[in-house]
Amino acid sequence: MRPEPTRIEPIFSPRIWGARSLAPLFPEKSNLAEPLGEAWLTGVDCRVANGPFAGKTLGDAWREMPVEWRGTHLASTANFPLLVKFIFSNDKLSIQVHPDDAYAAAHEQAAGGRGKTEMWHAVSAEPGARVLVGLKPGVDKEKFLRSLAAHTVENLFQAHEVKAGDTFFVPAGTPHTIGPGMALCEVQEYSDLTYRVYDYGRVDARGKPRELHIEKALDVMNLGTAAGGKVLPAAIPGGAGSLLAACRYFAAERWDVPSPCGWQLDEAQFELVVILSGTGALGWKHGQEPYHGGECWMLPATLETFAMNPSAPTVMLRTYVPDLAALRDAFRREGIVEHALARVFFS
Secondary structure (H helix, E strand, O other): OOOOOEEEOOEEEEEEEEEOOOOOOOOOOOOOOOOEEEEEOOOOOOEEOOHHHOOOEHHHHHHHOOHHHHOHHHOOOOOOOEEEEEEEEOOOOOEEEOOOHHHHHHHOHHHOOOOOOEEEEEEEEOOOOEEEEEEOOOOOHHHHHHHHHHOOHHHHEEEEEOOOOOEEEEOOOOOEEEOOOEEEEEEEEOOOOOEEEEOOOOEOOOOOEOOOOHHHHHHHOOOOOOOOEEEOOEEOOOOOEEEEEEOOOOEEEEEEEOOOEEOOOOOOOOEEEEEEEEEEEEEEOOEEEEEOOOOEEEEOOOOOOOEEEEEEEEEEEEEEOOOHHHHHHHHHHHOHHHOHHHHHHOO
């Protein structure tokens, strides 16, 4: 069971707000009969495409992976810890909020008992695209409910225009929505718990309104306190990468790779590499594999002499579950802690 880069096959999910073409990330998904809204890259039902776990679901493969693959930091973690998706929005998503771990553990054991903190990185965005993240100051429960009844709830939100390359951090408890005209890469704590607050009067394929969860949403929603929103990247000293987000659940970096590069993996944790654009080959001590845009690769924690060899300029996200104390110490040594991003995540 020699460690090697392992590609994970995506699963595509229909959504009423989705798109009928997922090009250029997935050019084969064009002229679709029904709109697709999400490509789950690390769902536990996704299949492993190569290597010793080929053909198994990611959930089954994770249970069989030794510490050399998982990393020492995750040796006893029962379930795969990171959910990575592409989101393709051709219409507004519902206004929603996610619970934190404490609330989910107390009230949502049947749904896994885990909260949801997430980040979005914009792969592409049309002019005028925007997201709503967090409420304006002074919004209380009564004002929120009045706006819901009057169908003016969007006016209570902090609105952000979106351009390709922008990053947004959305901690649990922060109400939010994604507007039309963009493709996002989402990195999140592994959870699918969503409390839908407002859905613009839409109905599903059977003509029924989608379920709302207003009471639970108000239980977990941050009212009167700002959290999350747009974050600026912090340059990683000595490399071509930028830190996009770091919290107890995940860290994410963006790397622009015009020429061959490599890095040393940390034996504490595996990494995921998500190819946003470009082509080339992943190389390691015992072989190489071609890569293309839209793919997600798992890099085992003890993988030796890893390198990316692009045949066309490549942009990728690198994400992992950090040892947050060690990450904080490293960033302080390198001066990143003085960046506004670090003040958000390490305060």
